[in-house]
Amino acid sequence: MAIDTPAEVIDARSGSRFMRPVEAVAAALLLVVVGLLLTGVFSRYVLALPIVWIDEAASISFLWLAMLGSAIAIDRNEHLRLTLFIGMVPERGRAFVSTLALMVVATVILALIWPAYVYVREESFLTSAALNISVGYRASAIVAGLALMFIIAVAHAVRESTVAHLVGAIVLIAILAGGAWLLKPVFMTLGYTNILIFLVFLVALCLAMGVPIAFCFGLGTLAFILFSTRVPLIVMVGRMDEGMSSLILLSVPIFVLLGCVLDATGMGRAIVNFMASMLGHVKAGMSYVLLGSLFLVSGISGSKVSDMATVAPALFPEMKRRGHKPKEMIALLATGAAMADTVPPSIVLIVLGSVAGVSIAALFTSGFIIAMVLLLVLAVLARWKASGENMEGVKRAPLRVVWSTLLIAGPALVLPFLIRGMVGGGVATATEVSTIAVLYAIIIGIVLYGGIRPAKFYSMLVETAALSGAILLILGTASAMAWALTQTGFANQLAVYMTDLPGGWFTFMLVSIVVFMVLGCVLEGLPAIVLMAPIMFPIAARLGIHDVHYSMVVVTAMNIGLMAPPIGIGFYIACKIGNVSPDEAMGAIWPYLGALLVGLLLIAAIPALSIAYL
Template identity: 90%
Template sequence: MQLAGSKPSAEAAIDADTAAEVVDARPGSRLMRPVEAVAAILLLVVIGLLLAGVVSRYVLSLPIIWVDEAASISFLWLAMLGSAIAIDRNEHLRLTLFLGMIPERGRAFVSTLALLIVATVILSLIVPAYVYVREESFLTSAALNISVGYRASAIVAGLFLMFAIAVLHAVRESTLANLVGAAAVILGLALLGWALSPTLLTLGYANILIFLVGVVAVCLLMGVPIAFCFALGTIAFIVFSTRVPLIVLVGRMDEGMSSLILLSVPIFVLLGCVLDATGMGRAIVNFMASLLGHVKAGMSYVLLGSLFLVSGISGSKVSDMATVAPALFPEMKRRGHKPREMIALLATGAAMADTVPPSIVLIVLGSVAGVSIAALFTSGFIIAMVLLLVLAVLARWKAAGEDMKDVRRAPLAVVRSTLLIAAPALLLPFLIRGAVGGGIATATEVSTIAVLYAIVVGIVLYGGISPRKFYAMLVETAALSGAILLILGTASAMAWALTQTGFANQLALFMTDLPGGWFTFMLVSAVVFMVLGCVLEGLPAIVLMAPIMFPIAARLGIHDVHYAMVIVTAMNIGLMAPPIGIGFYIACKIGNVSPDEAMGAIWPYLGALLVGLVIIAAVPALSTAYL
């Protein structure tokens, strides 16, 4: 599996010499160095603007009305440049499980074909994007009183950069025969689609299966990055089976990437990097170990509790697992825990913690489905505790044979000292949850305060961050954020295409008439999102299906927050379910355990999460009582 940001966030802070060697090895390294510098500056600009807005609003009581517009312009440029950086670094989310099954010679051709598909998708969007920018240039922003085209031109600039990098990678990494063959396949399929277009125009919903399911699925199996799978399926659907101009697709992509709520995504990603680089997460783990490490199954409790607390800072499953596993696995091995059991607990614990604020998944869900972020954060905390409880019960049963003969309770002085060290880090998740859940500030505002707090505390109390390390973290954040936001944009366009066909209304009628009422619909939704979680990972599944499913849930009288908790939990179970679930392979990589070895051990833990899911679905009060 290749995951955008699948490297632990701390790896953004590798030493400068190693980083230079890695950068020089990339085909587009020289071209991308200035782009990386601009992206790092833009990230700092976004944070600075948002901080200025927070200070002016809450401290000086003099809101700066142009801050949101300026931040939105910088944000779209950051997203597009970050997407180009992610292509250069091969960090766009993609499925590689089936690609690895192809013989080596065939795999080289398929990899070349995937790269040329990416280049083709980008090339097909450049002209519509230029037209879109020209249309936007006639509009004037309300606060800054400048042309909206300055903001929209980021799309064209980003597409040009991505195209150049994709072509450069294809030329450098492929043979001439593979390049010619892959180009011939793409041209042949395009001509076939054009020739069949009159027939396709008459097929109705069958085009959904052909393009939005079939084309996307084939590209996924080939290892094409998910964002470009969605884009290609939508482009082919629009060009060959409708008369809608592609400029509409560009507009939907822009809309999907540009919500002000999403401004918090890169800032929380950076917060996860700071957490890893400063050792704040390790301080939390050490405190939990001193408190609970002496009891039966104590290290399992520490692992789950640490994931719960650390997730309340980083918002990233990858960062959480990379922080907790190295600190706990050696002692767990000493006590007789099998590596495969530790991986199973790590993976499902990370899935459990994904509803803990400031979960990026919840932020995106609130943006695309129109659900209150504050309500999602409040409910997510409770739901994670339910899942924590079912996993803890299983862990206690699994620890019946744990070797405790040399284990002693930590002295009170040790508990006190580890608490003192961890206290500044422990404060942060409660600050985030309290500020957003209490309605004191938005998720975006809190993210800027949290990252500033983490940087200051990290520098003063936890050893600091060198300038070169901090720059590497900024670039890594830009790349990961760009990959995430491009998925959101293309998934939004694909979701729009689905709704325009009338398919969403037909699906709503079918789902509303299911026997068993709202609970049957809830169970069907859980199965759908588990499958999507396996294949697509969390964010694209949310963006693609939430606009369709939430209105149906509302018709059946299901509270939007209750429904959100069920589908996010189901999606996370799918994400960790082998043999496809991406999160499972990341956990194996972080724990240095073979997926084949860990696969047999994870099923009881996934079963525990399924029990928790059924409880959450059947008892709406768990999700809504504290709102």
């Protein structure tokens, strides 16, 4: 079984030569966004003179960055997709399914280009408040990005497919689309059944075919609107724009870049070495070091994959020497990354705050505590499993070694507490803190950790653009799909049903845990959040559940699902990083997932764990 991983994964990929100018523009736009935000922070906090047009200029650059980054991600095959089921298809049929998936992507894009043009034309009549320019300049990024993505998708299909497969895929899509159009009068009478047909079955089928998640949501929403409603497609484009354009989301590419800086400078490894010098001599000490390192490193990078790729190579050789089985190490690595995903600056928490309207400062404060609860339950299990650990020749590190590793790691250790303290204390927003953190990390990396070569820095900018574009396109299409769900009235019916469940709020919590664990397995955290938050959070509020408490429960549930085989994407990424067969590691991870589930039930049952410190 395999999983195609996004740009946040281990090795940078290079795109086609045709995309080199686009990559350069995207890298420049990322620098522009960072520069604008830093200028705004300096002006506001140092000069006490806010610049009113900064947010608008950053928003324009951000949308262009997102759309060009999405195109780069298609070119590099870095959009997140599920390949578990396509791997089960016989070799003879797999090539056709891959061609069909590419043509589905091209079809979705092509269907959106004209509505996007109409949307831009409508937006062009509006004038921005601060810059006093047409809003169409910003919205035109959507048309440009879609057109570029269509060209790339078609080029890939032509290059990678036989003529027979290509013609067959086009004919099949045309037949299905034509049949659906002829059946539109029937679909118009089916009511909620259309949700099952288009937003569940069609999306699930595309996921199984290996279509990238963003385009699975896009096709489901497109078909639902086109064949079962009279809503114009321009509305879908508007919802996608809204889903990608929140100012809070400006911090996403900045924190992704921060994770790249962390890896490139070795700041994460410095933290790991310090933890090893402190705890490496005790029973289960290396397991504690792995968990503690994930906890601290996550507070800098905000990326699970970056965390695992930083920690595993530094610790696995010594853990093997001490008798740890590779499958147990992968299990601890995967669940440790799931544990650390609520540690600020969690991108999932930032997106959740944006979508559900929850205070990011409160989420950061609570997430820190919740991660400590989960850290404790995993540490207890690791200690119990360490009974056979080989401690021969293991000695406490001399004090001078501990002191020297602390001096090296100290500047890096400051970062997670700086981020959490500034956001949690209301000193600055997550977006402002992200820019400060990147500047701090780059300066410290250059001065103390050997710097970053210009070529490496450029590749980091391009990788950040590609990953950010992939993430934001998922958010855009998931937002459109969530809107389609709520407009049917289904959300209200679900709210009535869930509110009347026996057992009150805790039964609703248990149902939510199951729902988000399943979604975490299939969709990964961000799309699941955007899709379900508008539906589930109002129900939680109606039952008197604090929004921060509910946030911690659903994010933890999703992370458990993300690491749960045989579908969980994160599990396969952990296996790839640790170079261990998924089949070998699959049996070992269940006790660790069980420990996380115990921690999750405690978090769900005891609201004070999430909200006592707010």
